[in-house]
Amino acid sequence: MIQDLIERKLQAEFNPIHLEVQNESYMHNVPPGSESHFKVIVVSEQFDGKRLIARHRSINAILSDELENHIHALSIHAYTELEWQEANGVAPASPKCAGGGK
Structure with a gap:
């Protein structure tokens, strides 16, 4: 699964305090x-x-292969610990799809 691969790569590279990968x-x-x-x-x-x-x-850079071969769109929210605390542990919601039939 691409989602699992993304999680493993980001975990290994950044040793994050918090990590979410949402499909x-x-x-x-x-x-x-x-x-x-x-x-x-x-x-x-x-x-x-x-x-x-x-x-x-x-x-x-870490996800370059996935971006080239599998991922059509990637929304990135990258925080320092202080920024994450200031955001109350909440990232902005993704916008609704602007194309296609949704």
Whole structure:
């Protein structure tokens, strides 16, 4: 499963304080059981002192093969521990699908 692979890779690379990998494919016009649209929430000490773009680039680099071959869309929410606390442990909800039949 792509979701499990994403979780393993992010866990191994970032040793996160908090990690969520959500398969949001069901929200899009794809066949049932698809693994093509994901939302990741990663809270890691490794993000301390790094700009948001650097955090996203590091996640994209770790998942480069999946992005090239399996993932159609990836929503990234990368936080420091302090930012996660300030957000009350909640990431923004994903928008509704803008295309297809959903």
